[in-house]
Amino acid sequence: MEFQPYLNTIKNIIFDYSPRIAIALILLFGGLWLTSFITKTAKKIMTKRNVEITLTNFLGNIIFWTLRIMVFIAVISKLGVETSSFVAILGAAGLAVGLSLQGSLSNFAGGILIILFKPFRVGDVIEVQGEQGSVSEILIFSTKIITATNQIVYIPNGILSNGKIKNYSQLNTRRVDIEIITNYSSDVTAIKSNILSIINQHPLVLKEPKSDVFIANFTETSIHFSARVWTENANYPQVKSDILEQCKDLVSI
Template sequence: MINEILSGQYGTYILDYSIKIAIALLILVSGLWFTSFITKTAKKLMIKRHVEITLTNFLGNIIFWTLRVMLFITVVSKLGIETSSFVAILGAAGLAVGLSLQGSLSNFAGGILIILFKPFKVGDTIEVQGEQGKVSEILIFSTKIITATNQVVYIPNGILSNGKIKNYTQLNTRRVDVEILTNYTSDVSSLKEKLYQIAASHPLLLKDSKPEVYINHFTDSNVHFSVRVWTENANHMKVKSDILEQTKDLVDL
């Protein structure tokens, strides 16, 4: 009886479907290996071309999941299942999820813009939304910064991509602005000269720059001087502190 079943209509159906399953499994196994191979190769090429690691991981994930979805649809179609309705269901589900996660999608789009246009990178010191710190990690939905007091702050990428960002370390040099106050009984010309000498003698100033000393403005009781010098980013706070310390005994308040 088994031979009759196998040799009849059911046998033909079982044989045909067994072949389809075997082909689908072969495509699945080879496809899983192929998607992993393509993803790893793409990442290696991007790393070799010195693409930023955040962008490398992001593009790698997109390539990986795009290939996996295509593989899944191919395997399902080889089993004889109609894929057009299945794709339509996936599209409708994606639309529903997208509408319910509009805020997250905004942050996702912001992360892409930050990665592509690079207003800052990992290691930069930035100021945004009233927070200042060093960028520790650029994630897809948020950016992680560490403040000077060692606090971790996560800022949504949607806000970062649409707001004002002050990047303190994107350029190698930075101007140091020091405000000095004195009263009207001081010898303004002599004080201005001394301030210039103090600023010019600092060893961490850029060699091709000269200090600038100005009378900035007047108030009812004080004359406000501005001392401006240029130095490397890493020396900014030290130069400012040194100038303030050396001018402390010069001013009369």
């Protein structure tokens, strides 16, 4: 049996495809290095310009995988693979995956909206879906918050981007609303004056906007006073606790 024709065929294939393989390998390794270099450079530029770390990492990942896909397509095209059919297959697969992961894609889109429009940042205290806590991390699909009882709660970004968010940290100041209840035998004028005196003497209460004390409601057995006090966000719990504690004896006036 003659093997020479087969050997010649193999040699011809090797000689024909060797340049393609060599170019494909150069493209592969060069592209992988260039992808990492461009991604790291882009992240450094965004960091120097004080772009939020979550957005920096997110954009860095998009740049990285986009470039990797482009390198892969370039490599297989040099090997003689028809890229148009490959792109069509990739698109069909992407559509199928997208349909099966609609909920995840909704959370992904919500993460992008949160990162771009910044309704809250890492460190902010927010209230959403009945949960209140400090934002620990903004992920692509969910947001991690830590409650006052030191519990970790993950809220899907799709819900966050479409629901109501109460942000307690976005503004520097916060109003403290305090209710004090007395009976009808109390001296209303004296109580109001004493509440204002306690408020004005507190070192953490802001002078502007001015504090206010007024009668909020009458019930069958009691009078309800309401005090509105302004303070810095960080001082909110202490100011509320201090004023309530100092006003405890006023109910008997």
